[in-house]
Amino acid sequence: xxxxxxxxxxxxxxxxxxxxxxxDGVSQTYLSRDGELVPAVRSVSCSVQSGEFISVLGPSGCGxxxxxxxxxxxxxxxxxxxxxxxxELTETGSDFGIVFQTPVLFPWRTVQxxxxxxxxxxxxxxxxxxxxxxxxxxxxxxxxxxxxxxxxLSGGMQQRASIARALALEPSLxxxxxxxxxxxxxxxxxxxxxxxxxxxxxxxxxxxxxxSIAEAAFLSDRIIVMSQRPSRVLDIVKIDIPRxxxxxxxxSDEFGAYVNDLRRLLDRSGEPx
Amino acid sequence: xxxxxAPATPHPDRLNAARRATARWGVVxxxxxxxxxxxxxxVTIFNVPPFVLPAPSAIAxxxxxxxxxxxxxxDAAITxxxxxxxxxxxxxxxxxxxxxxxxxRLAEKIIYPYVLALQTIPKVALAPLLIIWAGFGIQSKIVxxxxxxxxxxxxxxxxxxxxxxxxxxxxxSALKASPWQIFCKVRLPGMLPYYVAGLEIGIVFSMIxxxxxxxxxxxxxLGMLIVMRQGAIDVTGVFSILIFLSLLGIALNLILKAVxxxxxxxxRELK
Numbered sequence: 001x002x003x004x005x006x007x008x009x010x011x012x013x014x015x016x017x018x019x020x021x022x023x024d025g026v027s028q029t030y031l032s033r034d035g036e037l038v039p040a041v042r043s044v045s046c047s048v049q050s051g052e053f054i055s056v057l058g059p060s061g062c063g064x065x066x067x068x069x070x071x072x073x074x075x076x077x078x079x080x081x082x083x084x085x086x087x088e089l090t091e092t093g094s095d096f097g098i099v100f101q102t103p104v105l106f107p108w109r110t111v112q113x114x115x116x117x118x119x120x121x122x123x124x125x126x127x128x129x130x131x132x133x134x135x136x137x138x139x140x141x142x143x144x145x146x147x148x149x150x151x152x153l154s155g156g157m158q159q160r161a162s163i164a165r166a167l168a169l170e171p172s173l174x175x176x177x178x179x180x181x182x183x184x185x186x187x188x189x190x191x192x193x194x195x196x197x198x199x200x201x202x203x204x205x206x207x208x209x210x211x212s213i214a215e216a217a218f219l220s221d222r223i224i225v226m227s228q229r230p231s232r233v234l235d236i237v238k239i240d241i242p243r244x245x246x247x248x249x250x251x252s253d254e255f256g257a258y259v260n261d262l263r264r265l266l267d268r269s270g271e272p273x
Numbered sequence: 274x275x276x277x278x279a280p281a282t283p284h285p286d287r288l289n290a291a292r293r294a295t296a297r298w299g300v301v302x303x304x305x306x307x308x309x310x311x312x313x314x315x316v317t318i319f320n321v322p323p324f325v326l327p328a329p330s331a332i333a334x335x336x337x338x339x340x341x342x343x344x345x346x347x348d349a350a351i352t353x354x355x356x357x358x359x360x361x362x363x364x365x366x367x368x369x370x371x372x373x374x375x376x377x378r379l380a381e382k383i384i385y386p387y388v389l390a391l392q393t394i395p396k397v398a399l400a401p402l403l404i405i406w407a408g409f410g411i412q413s414k415i416v417x418x419x420x421x422x423x424x425x426x427x428x429x430x431x432x433x434x435x436x437x438x439x440x441x442x443x444x445x446s447a448l449k450a451s452p453w454q455i456f457c458k459v460r461l462p463g464m465l466p467y468y469v470a471g472l473e474i475g476i477v478f479s480m481i482x483x484x485x486x487x488x489x490x491x492x493x494x495l496g497m498l499i500v501m502r503q504g505a506i507d508v509t510g511v512f513s514i515l516i517f518l519s520l521l522g523i524a525l526n527l528i529l530k531a532v533x534x535x536x537x538x539x540x541r542e543l544k
Contacts (some may be wrong), residue, residue, distance in 0.1 A: 015417075072447055074443070074446060074447060092446065092447065092449055094449060096447070098444065098447045100440055100443075100444075104438070104440045104441055104444055106441065106458075106459070106462070107539045107540070107543060108462045108463070108465075108540075108541075117448075117458070118448050119482045120452045120458070121445065121448045121449070121454055121458070149539060149542065151539070151542045151543055221346065229527065
């Protein structure tokens with residue numbers, strides 16, 4: 001079940017998808033307040049195929065978010081290269097959407113206006129971006145909530161809106177930083193199913209950061225398992241379960257075996273997750 | 274079917290809310306009436322002379338006389354112009370200077386110490402100087418009103434702009450937004466509730482400024498009337514002007530709240 005990063009293939013049998021994103025020996029070091037150099041991520045090499053759903057799994061504070069920031073180009077690696085669509089990222093990329101742990105909606109805008117924000121910033125004509133926003137509201141199941149204010153929505157609905165916003169510019173890559181971490185268990189399960197539906201429907205490449213083993217195993221084609229700080233890649237685990245995956249899958253032996261493998265892997269790195 | 278035949282009575286919660294509102298106002302009115310009776314009774318029983326403390330009935334009569342006489346309205350208009358002009362100046366400069374200070378490290382280092390130094394001076398103490406520089410007319414009162422109102426406004430602008438949530442800015446950076454876009458779409462709207470809170474204090478402060486300015490020297494205005502009537506030991510007349518001032522303050526505050534409400538409605542809902 002544990003796979004070598006070299007012979008990984010994305011979901012969808014023998015089809016060879018092009019590499020969308022590649023980390024080539026990437027390290028990130030912070031300068032702490034007392035002037036010490038703190039390594040956050042140490043020589044990470046891995047690649048993300050086009051259309052793949054890939055999770056980054058690791059204990060809290062292991063530098064997963066740092067990894068995501070480097071994938072977006074918002075943060076430059078201290079050493080190594082981040083390669084996106086065959087070219088090294090030297091500045092903030094313009095082809096990704098981002099979802100944070102909290103919805104980060106703008107409370108003074110309606111839900112629809114929030115989803116139109118990326119289009120507004122990039123100068124998409126008003127008619128086009130409002131049409132796109134309505135499509136997205138429909139897609140994430142918020143059809144009748146476009147004219148509501150964010151505070152009128154539940155936590156799960158707010159996060160749906162934030163996913164819709166991330167998809168506004170039709171990015172090739174969706175970066176999600178523990179997007180369901182602040183939701184209650186039942187909403188979280190529902191959101192996992194929704195996200196699976198979205199990823200099958202849109203075929204957008206998704207990099208999903210989480211510290212929930214079950215969530216990662218349920219959603220991913222592959223899971224990059226990270227160690228504690230300074231984090232490095234412990235292993236890359238391929239989840240060979242066909243989609244769409246049902247929520248009952250979580251009770252199956254097959255799924256249980258994956259979860260156990262992942263847990264053992266993380267335990268060995270020193271911290272139970 | 275049962276819905277169609279249901280009688281059209283208001284929802285019990287709405288009924289209770291209406292009842293509670295009536296009760297609240299009832300308490301306010303009742304307190305006022307009791308207070309007036311105690312005042313009226315005290316002045317009558319202890320035979321307090323009207324040049325020390327006039328009876329509320331006498332004040333009411335005098336106020337009605339003032340309302341019907343044109344001269345006080347003219348002075349009220351002068352004071353109103355001073356207050357609004359001073360307030361407008363500080364509202365605009367508070368926003369501009371506050372934005373520059375909040376967003377530019379160098380500007381903050383250069384300007385902010387002066388803003389703080391200005392705040393430590395009791396600005397009322399500047400009134401005599403302002404009369405020398407800006408004259409006896411309404412200009413000196415406008416400057417006074419603006420000076421006093423400036424500080425609460427600029428402090429709120431700076432606090433509001435600096436409190437912009439980090440993730441909202443990060444989101445905008447991820448969209449490659451320009452600094453100007455970040456200012457217009459994140460910092461400015463998020464700062465508005467702070468600005469309005471500053472303006473509410475500012476409008477009261479600019480009234481203080483205008484009145485103090487008139488105390489020091491003026492030929493028109495409600496503050497000047499107070500000084501004149503005090504000189505004539507017309508205490509009832511002074512109280513009448515105080516009612517004018519208080520009504521003016523309440524009116525300005527209500528107008529400001531009404532104008533600002535649609536822009537900051539979202540912030541009230543977050544609590």
